[in-house]
Amino acid sequence: MEKIDLREKVLDAAEKLYYAKGFTAVGMDELRATAGVSLKRIYALFPAKTDIIAAVLQRKHNEWESSLHRAVLEAGTDAHARLLAVYNLLEQWFCSEEFRGCAFINAFGELGGTNPEVARIVKEHKADFQMQMAKFAKESGLSSELAYQLSLLAEGAQTTAAISADPQAAIQARAAAEVLIAASLRS
Amino acid sequence: MEKIDLREKVLDAAEKLYYAKGFTAVGMDELRATAGVSLKRIYALFPAKTDIIAAVLQRKHNEWESSLHRAVLEAGTDAHARLLAVYNLLEQWFCSEEFRGCAFINAFGELGGTNPEVARIVKEHKADFQMQMAKFAKESGLSSELAYQLSLLAEGAQTTAAISADPQAAIQARAAAEVLIAASLRS
DNA sequence: GACCTCCGAGAACGGTCGTTCTCGGCTCTG
DNA sequence: CAGAGCCGAGAACGACCGTTCTCGGAGGTC
Numbered sequence: 001m002e003k004i005d006l007r008e009k010v011l012d013a014a015e016k017l018y019y020a021k022g023f024t025a026v027g028m029d030e031l032r033a034t035a036g037v038s039l040k041r042i043y044a045l046f047p048a049k050t051d052i053i054a055a056v057l058q059r060k061h062n063e064w065e066s067s068l069h070r071a072v073l074e075a076g077t078d079a080h081a082r083l084l085a086v087y088n089l090l091e092q093w094f095c096s097e098e099f100r101g102c103a104f105i106n107a108f109g110e111l112g113g114t115n116p117e118v119a120r121i122v123k124e125h126k127a128d129f130q131m132q133m134a135k136f137a138k139e140s141g142l143s144s145e146l147a148y149q150l151s152l153l154a155e156g157a158q159t160t161a162a163i164s165a166d167p168q169a170a171i172q173a174r175a176a177a178e179v180l181i182a183a184s185l186r187s
Numbered sequence: 188m189e190k191i192d193l194r195e196k197v198l199d200a201a202e203k204l205y206y207a208k209g210f211t212a213v214g215m216d217e218l219r220a221t222a223g224v225s226l227k228r229i230y231a232l233f234p235a236k237t238d239i240i241a242a243v244l245q246r247k248h249n250e251w252e253s254s255l256h257r258a259v260l261e262a263g264t265d266a267h268a269r270l271l272a273v274y275n276l277l278e279q280w281f282c283s284e285e286f287r288g289c290a291f292i293n294a295f296g297e298l299g300g301t302n303p304e305v306a307r308i309v310k311e312h313k314a315d316f317q318m319q320m321a322k323f324a325k326e327s328g329l330s331s332e333l334a335y336q337l338s339l340l341a342e343g344a345q346t347t348a349a350i351s352a353d354p355q356a357a358i359q360a361r362a363a364a365e366v367l368i369a370a371s372l373r374s
Numbered sequence: 375g376a377c378c379t380c381c382g383a384g385a386a387c388g389g390t391c392g393t394t395c396t397c398g399g400c401t402c403t404g
Numbered sequence: 405c406a407g408a409g410c411c412g413a414g415a416a417c418g419a420c421c422g423t424t425c426t427c428g429g430a431g432g433t434c
Contacts, residue, residue, distance in 0.1 A: 021300045021301050022297050022298065022300055024209075024211040024212075025211075025301050027390075028392060029391090038411075039392095039393080039412090039413090039414090040394090040411070040412070043392095043394080049392065100300060102346075105296060105346050105350070106295075107296070108346075108349065108350055109209065109293030109295075109296040109297055110209050110296055110297035112287070112350075113208045113209055113212070113287060114209065114212050122350055123350055123351060123352075126347065126350045130351075145359065145362070148359050149340075149360070149362065151347070152343035152359060152360055152363065153336075153339055154343065155343035155346045156339035156340055156341065156343030156344075156346075158346075159295075159342045160313065160339055162295065163291075163292070163295050163299075163309055163310055164310060164317075169339065172332065176339065176340075176367055179367055180366055180367070182370075183366045183369075183370060211421095214422080215421080215422060215423080216421090225383075226383090226422095226424090227382070227383095227424090227425095230423070236421095236422065236423090375434105377433085378431105378432085378433085378434105379430105379431090380429105380430085380431085380432100381428105381431105382427105382428100382429095382430100383427090383428095383429105384425105384426090384427090385424105385426075386423105387424075389422090390419105390421075390422105391418105391420075392420105393417085393419105394416080394417075394418105395414105395415085395417090396413105396415075398412100398413095399410105399413105400410080400411085401411100403406100403408085403409100404407090
């Protein structure tokens with residue numbers, strides 16, 4: 001087994017466990033059992049648990065970024081459709097069985113107050129998302145204020161869908177987004 | 188010292204510490220030191236740490252509910268102003284030094300996956316908020332869909348303001364809310 | 375003063391955490 | 405086969421957790 005594969009195995013298990021139960025609630029032994037990788041190997045790959053958490057978040061950030069890009073690309077060239085693609089992506093995500101909110105928001109709540117690196121990664125992730133939305137808006141000739149408001153809707157949908165266990169949040173967010181975009185085009 | 192005062196002292200300290208650092212990160216000894224109440228007394232008031240957490244959330248829920256009511260009352264009778272009052276309340280909150288997001292969202296992320304009681308309290312809190320918004324909307328002759336969308340904006344503003352450390356989220360949320368309300372009145 | 379009750383400070387307890395170490399068996403090389 | 409290196413399983417370690425217990429002093433009553 002390659003070193004890189006082992007790393008992925010550990011991160012796969014860590015991502016799943018941390019997301020489902022929270023970070024502190026998952027011990028290294030549970031991670032070892034789920035990943036099927038010995039403690040010795042894990043600590044050869046990562047200096048400490050904190051570094052695994054950071055690596056999980058970094059990988060999740062990259063995955064989110066690329067699936068957002070893909071969703072927008074697949075939405076074609078229509079200004080409306082491109083900006084609304086994010087809400088379709090959210091709806092799909094909200095419907096998955098394991099959905100339990102945004103891992104970054106969860107990480108910020110649990111660790112942001114005591115772990116500055118986690119706080120930084122989460123902040124960068126959300127800043128990146130806002131920048132992407134601003135870019136998509138700009139490409140359609142729409143304002144960055146609108147983009148920011150659309151991202152607020154997306155964030156709100158994530159927490160609401162998680163806590164209320166209700167994927168409808170995505171649909172309502174999209175409906176609101178449509179109104180905001182239409183109003184922005186009119187002005 | 189009355190029993191009820193001691194209870195409040197413990198909950199005051201717990202609320203502050205849990206909010207700033209997360210729930211698991213704060214031990215009972217730190218709580219004892221900050222509250223100035225001995226462990227013996229704390230365990231006479233609460234069976235276990237879990238119950239303190241639940242009590243903190245319940246109290247926070249009541250406080251939020253009453254300050255929301257107050258904010259809406261003070262906004263007068265204008266339909267716009269009443270619905271927008273919540274965003275002014277949020278802005279005020281976001282500007283406080285210790286602001287670190289919505290305690291319920293944080294609790295859900297950290298404990299929701301393993302502690303069903305916490306998950307329930309958080310869910311009820313958010314359902315209650317949505318109901319309040321729906322009630323305010325109805326009183327102004329506006330739809331419950333609009334109310335739901337306004338609550339999505341409020342939720343998104345809370346996480347965004349916390350993570351990006353940017354109180355502007357409240358202002359943008361309010362601006363978006365104004366557009367949504369205007370569009371709803373027009374139709 | 376003698377006795378009782380109360381309570382805070384802090385030790386004690388059992389358990390779990392993150393991290394490291396030991397041991398015994400496996401595989402490869404010559 | 406002999407020897408050496410490697411690695412997984414799990415023990416070991418020190419720290420800290422939530423919770424309970426002990427001890428000794430403070431204060432009230434006769």
